[in-house]
Amino acid sequence: MTTDIDRAVALIRSRTDRSYAVGLVLGSGLGRVADLVVDPVRIAYEDVPGFPVSKVSAHKNELIAGIIEGVPVVVLSGRAHYFETGDAGIMRNPIGTLKALGCDTLLLTNAAGSLKTEVGPGEIMLVTDHINLTGRNPLIGEPTDARFVGMTGAYDAGIRAALLGAAEREGVAMSTGVYMWFSGPSFETPAEIRMARFAGANAVGMSTVPEVILGRFFGLRCAAISTITNFAAGMTGAELSHDETKRLAPIGAAKLERVIRRYLRDRRRS
Numbered sequence: 689m690t691t692d693i694d695r696a697v698a699l700i701r702s703r704t705d706r707s708y709a710v711g712l713v714l715g716s717g718l719g720r721v722a723d724l725v726v727d728p729v730r731i732a733y734e735d736v737p738g739f740p741v742s743k744v745s746a747h748k749n750e751l752i753a754g755i756i757e758g759v760p761v762v763v764l765s766g767r768a769h770y771f772e773t774g775d776a777g778i779m780r781n782p783i784g785t786l787k788a789l790g791c792d793t794l795l796l797t798n799a800a801g802s803l804k805t806e807v808g809p810g811e812i813m814l815v816t817d818h819i820n821l822t823g824r825n826p827l828i829g830e831p832t833d834a835r836f837v838g839m840t841g842a843y844d845a846g847i848r849a850a851l852l853g854a855a856e857r858e859g860v861a862m863s864t865g866v867y868m869w870f871s872g873p874s875f876e877t878p879a880e881i882r883m884a885r886f887a888g889a890n891a892v893g894m895s896t897v898p899e900v901i902l903g904r905f906f907g908l909r910c911a912a913i914s915t916i917t918n919f920a921a922g923m924t925g926a927e928l929s930h931d932e933t934k935r936l937a938p939i940g941a942a943k944l945e946r947v948i949r950r951y952l953r954d955r956r957r958s
């Protein structure tokens with residue numbers, strides 16, 4: 689039976705026959721990374737079978753396939769979120785398409801709120817693990833035993849080491865920490881942030897976790913970097929807003945861009 693993933697791959701293959709290695713998913717305000725792609729093939733999500741179109745204003749809803757620093761990449765500029773549809777598996781087809789195009793690595797980015805007083809807006813954080821607070825899982829309803837995905841090494845140790853090395857060589861300070869997934873779309877309360885800190889979280893956000901689960905389901909090596917756009921609720925007394933996220937994400941995006949470029953350059957040479 690032909691699936692949406694099969695149809696998506698057929699469409700993309702009708703425009704490029706390149707074999708790809710790395711899939712990049714760009715979060716809110718991080719679209720500038722897509723501008724790095726050389727020899728790009730651009731396809732709007734609305735034209736790709738099975739690709740959800742996000743209604744979040746800072747997401748471009750475009751697939752860009754090409755080359756960054758000599759490495760064949762497929763960039764997903766924007767993502768659909770659980771809070772938009774109530775479907776935790778909304779990104780299943782896009783992630784499955786990356787795998788079917790030959791990618792072995794999935795590098796996710798997001799905008800997040802910091803729970804660390806020493807890691808403020810404009811900084812970036814490498815995710816070492818996550819906490820799924822929502823109780824939702826993108827593999828609910830999967831009929832096969834493949835749904836029982838091990839998550840002990842969800843964030844690949846080798847890729848994390850390579851990204852930390854890339855940041856060091858670029859002179860970019862990149863902290864590490866645990867990301868907690870809240871469903872959104874409302875921001876967290878100060879009480880929820882106190883709970884998150886007690887549980888061991890270092891940053892909070894509304895994405896990434898279901899995509900990592902899906903990435904592992906499809907056999908991809910996964911890593912994630914958060915750009916910090918604000919301190920979490922209750923830490924400063926100020927109210928949070930999506931406008932703040934969009935305004936401050938580009939500061940971290942400039943650092944993220946340098947780390948990703950160096951990581952890909954090092955990967956090509958290794």
